[in-house]
Amino acid sequence: MFHGDRPIYLQIRDIIVARIIDRGGSGSSGDGEQLPSVRALAAELEVNPLTVAKAYQELQAAGLVAARKGVGLYVEAGARLALLRTERAAFLKNEWPHIAVRIERLGLTPSDLFADA
Structure with a gap:
């Protein structure tokens, strides 16, 4: 479940952040909701x-x-909206450039990407 490249507490923080953002799935926590005890x-x-x-x-x-x-x-x-803003910005800065390069390298088109969506 946890990876050796980042401290576990930060990975747990990411899990909680994902639950706050998702807030519709099971075990999620939206604005105003109580978090599980430590x-x-x-x-x-x-x-x-x-x-x-x-x-x-x-x-x-x-x-x-x-x-x-x-x-x-x-x-x-x-909190959910604030997290969405920061997580989107982090994705666009850190992950998207690598994805875009791979898409270009593979010669994928938008229709290829959304064919099964």
Whole structure:
């Protein structure tokens, strides 16, 4: 599940971000929804709870989730849209150029790309 190229807490952060963005799939968390507890997510992902706590701290520092005393962590209003903006920008900057080069190298056309869509 986890790759050796990035710290696990950042990979867990990415999993949580994907759940917030997806928000329609099972196990997702949209704006205003409660996140799983540190222990529950650690058990689900089979990692140390401290690693999950560090991922949650990253999200709190970014203002995407907030703790409610005695209740848990919740996704902040507007977090999904903010994440969509940043994730789209990161995709276009980091991933798309490589994909575009490969598409050109393979001689694919837009109709090839969307033939089965």
